[in-house]
Amino acid sequence: AEARDIRGRHWACCLTPAPWPSFSSSPAWPSWLQPQRGGSHFCGGSLISENWVVTAAHCSVSTTDKVVAGEFNLNSDEDNIQVLSIAKVFKNKSYNSFTISNDITLLKLATPARFQNNVSPVCLPSAHEDFPSGTPAVTTGWGKTKYYALRVADKLQQAALPLLSNDECKQFWDSKIKDTMICAGASGVSSCMGDSGGPLVILKNGAWNLVGIVSWGSSVCSTSTPAVYARVAELLPWIEETLANN
Incomplete structure (x- = not known):
């Protein structure tokens, strides 16, 4: 479960989790990011590689929206963020807005995210993998x-x-x-x-x-x-x- 950024450096997908952060310090969730519309937060997402983001279909993300990676405090200019354009949106064609089933969209970024301490990918599970109740x-x-x-x-x-x-x-x-x-x-x-x-x-x-x-x-x-x-x-x-x- 590794990804390679444009500099050729290998980045394992969040292999060393930081302690739960206090919210006065930097976050421990470098794979978490946000699409923005008109400069405002409206949904979340996760990096699964330097080029791809996964989010919910019901968020209705479009290529005119932006992806912000590495943010922690929405009101601070101190976060080392990356504002990324979206090249293409792939909404699951089986998404049903009535039952909210298959609620997934993939976003292909126009330029790759740069992996660093506050920006890295999350791992994906195996197909049809089951997770016990109480996990x-x-x-x-x-x-x-x-x-x-x-x-x-x-x-x-x-x-x-x-x-x-x-x-x-x-x-x-x-x-x-x-x-x-x-x-x-x-x-x-x-x-x-x-x-x-x-x-x-x-x-x-x-x-x-x-x-x-x-x-x-x-x-x-x-x-x-x-x-x-x-x-x-x-x-x-x-x-x-x-x-x-x-």
């Missing part, structure tokens, strides 16, 4: 910290939460849960508005693996109800086909 996971984003908040967070936030099996998740969401979805939470924390497209990761063999993409959940960001993510392992064949053909 500890982490999600990150600039979304609202409370449903009634008037704006998104200034600094990149993180929440540790357990994975649920789809059978467990159906106890909350019934038949809305499809095979291309994975659930996490109902544990006192949740993703919320503004987190869409961002990562749900687990630590496996010393590396952060992307298991989910923030998709949908409680309309009031309930922390006792699981949030729902696009299941990357089920969507991996589409990811690999898209990368191979483009």
